[in-house]
Amino acid sequence: MTMDVSYVARNVSIPDRFREYAQEKFSKIEQLSARAQRLEIKVTQQANHRHSDEKLTVELTVQGKGKVIRAEAQADDKFAAFDLAFGKLLERLRRLRDRQKDRQQKRVSVADATAVLPPTEPGQSLVEQAIANQASQEQADPGDRDEVPVRIRKKIFPATPVSVDDAVDAMELVGHDFYLFIDASSGQPSAVYRRKGWSYGVITLDADHPGAEVHEEDIDYRAATV
Structure with missing residues (x-):
């Protein structure tokens, strides 16, 4: 097992039988x-004695190189909750792996990218040739650039207010460097x-x-559950 595994218990004990049960499934994470x-496994039960049947x-x-994938679930016992959360985790890891494969397949080799370029003239660098080609195109039709309007593409996405912690999880799940959201605590973009x-980091606009x-x-991060 190459992953470092840690267990965190809140108001509940974690028996060895649960650790052994979880360890049997770790290989599926490494496959994806x-x-x-x-891998951090956190088991929590609300410290409310008036509700003895509170779900766990x-x-x-x-955590990996630049990625944090998280999943959680609730159930009447820790084994059932683990199975539900583990199923969600595997699905998110599978989607992330598939996206990475798609990116690799879309990569174009240098040979393919330069196949349509004309051969370089002897004694002329690629930079010099590109400048010369651009100059000749502008001389042939100098009005093209002025006639092409500046275009701005606008997209509107439906948004459900989420917490900052959930926004971080969503950003890591999609593999982007930033993530736009509506802050559930303030209602601000x-x-x-x-x-x-x-x-x-998080940037909030206060209109x-x-x-x-x-x-x-x-x-x-996740200060309320620690």
Whole structure:
């Protein structure tokens, strides 16, 4: 097993039988994600004695090179919750692997990309040839550039307000460097983005106070569940 596995328990114990049950399934993660480096298994039960039948929550977080994939589920016991969360995790890892395969298949080799280029004249560099070709095209039809309008493509996506933590998870799931969302706590348009290392940033637009100064604060990821 090459992944580092850690267990976190909140208001509940994790017996050896549960650890053995989970370990039997770890190989499926490595099959779908060769870059998986760390797996955190968190089992939580609400500390509310008035509800003794409170369901347990199992959260699974896989960390790799530049990726964080997370899934969680609730059930009456920790084994059932683990199976539900593990199924969600495998599906997200499978989608991520398929997207990476699609990107690799769409990559064009240097030979294919330059196949349509005319041969370089002896004693003339590619840069010089490109400049000469551009100049000849402008002389042939100098009005083309002025007649081409500047186009802006606009897309509108439906948005469901989510928390900053969920926005980070969604960004990592799709593999982008940023993610636009509506902050559920404030209702304001925001964007999370990846910084250096395992750190993230979030930008929020406050249209209600246009004259206010820029406000900064540091928040912890999943602070409410730790």
